[in-house]
Structure formats: structure tokens, C-alpha cells
Amino acid sequence: MxxxxxxxxxxxxxxxxxxxxxxxxxxxxxxxxxxxxxxxxxxxxxxxxxxxxxxxKEGILLGHKISKKGIEVDKEKIEVILKLPHPATVKGIRSFLGHAGFYRHFIKDFSKISRPMTHILEKNSPFIFSNKCIRAFRTLIDKLTEAPILIAPN
Structure with a gap:
């Protein structure tokens, strides 16, 4: 501003x-x-x-908890993501990846982990939510619940 x-x-x-x-x-x-x-x-x-x-001493800013410890995921947003069933449509995959992707900087190798699901989003790709997709979905959910605190550089 x-x-x-x-x-x-x-x-x-x-x-x-x-x-x-x-x-x-x-x-x-x-x-x-x-x-x-x-x-x-x-x-x-x-x-x-x-x-x-x-x-x-702390607060939520842009969906992140900010405190003197650093930057954390907002636990309330994670609770919503945890309740999501695995996606059953392309729209569902986009929605999940959008929500989870908001916290991608907390998850090492986010793009690599999510690759089986992003592959389905490619043009002319059939919708097959394979075991690889289910594993990717569960891995991202697990990583979100154990997300570290990021410490901003001085």
C-alpha cells in the first residue's frame, strides 16, 4: 500500500x-x-x-501462524485438510493440491510427492486414482501434520 x-x-x-x-x-x-x-x-x-x-505475541497472517518461534502452519486449516477424503474427480485433485500447495514450503519435495496426482491433471490424461496417487495423498497429509516451524532469516 x-x-x-x-x-x-x-x-x-x-x-x-x-x-x-x-x-x-x-x-x-x-x-x-x-x-x-x-x-x-x-x-x-x-x-x-x-x-x-x-x-x-502470535497471530494468523495469510494462513500462517506467526510467533517469535517462527512461521508455522495454521492448525485449523490443517484440520480441514485432514478431513478430506482422497479425491475422486479432477476437480477434487485440483482442490486438494490447492489447499495442500498453500503449505508447500513446509513440505520437502512437495512437487515430487504430488507428481502422481498432478499427472492426472495433464491434458488427455485418464482419471485413474491409482495406489501411487493414494500414497501421494496420504504422504502429503502426513507431512502437513508434522510440518516444521520455519524460521525467517534475519
Missing amino acids: AIFHDMIEKTMEVFMDDFSVFGNSFFTCLTNLENMLKRCEDTKLALNWEKSHFMG
Whole structure:
């Protein structure tokens, strides 16, 4: 967002229509938050107060849990994925791979593991959800439930 151009990466990060204000101490964070809110007021940017969270030690941002430990998968989103039956249609495969693919950076060799299912998505490929596809599906589900915490570089 252009209205925060001088604050981005210094006191806040903006992701589409989500943003996060940060600081290395409580006082700094409070000051940065005050500056961001003043900028919103000055530019008449309306915030959705029901979706706003202030001074938290962790939170969900873009479907990821962010805390001082690092970046984790959102357990609630994983619960939804875990309840999915294995896909029975091309649309089902696309849907599953879309959901699971959101967390691909947590899963080593995601593309290699999902290959049996992505092969079905290729043009003129018959829909045969083989044992390889079932194994790929189960492997991705398992990897999602044991996904590590990613630590952002300094």
C-alpha cells in the first residue's frame, strides 16, 4: 500500500489487504502502532476492527501462524485438510493440491510427492486414482501434520 511506503520493512509489513506492525520492544511496537493508526486516520483508511488484533505475541497472517518461534502452519486449516477424503474427480485433485500447495514450503519435495496426482491433471490424461496417487495423498497429509516451524532469516 502506497500510504505506508515509508514504513514498510521498517515498522510494518503489508501483504495484500493484511498488514502487521512490529517492534523489538513493547514501547517501540506501541509507537509504531500509533504511527500506523495515525496514518490510517490521516488518509481515511478504514480498518475492520473485528479482524484487527493488537499487541499479540502470535497471530494468523495469510494462513500462517506467526510467533517469535517462527512461521508455522495454521492448525485449523490443517484440520480441514485432514478431513478430506482422497479425491475422486479432477476437480477434487485440483482442490486438494490447492489447499495442500498453500503449505508447500513446509513440505520437502512437495512437487515430487504430488507428481502422481498432478499427472492426472495433464491434458488427455485418464482419471485413474491409482495406489501411487493414494500414497501421494496420504504422504502429503502426513507431512502437513508434522510440518516444521520455519524460521525467517534475519
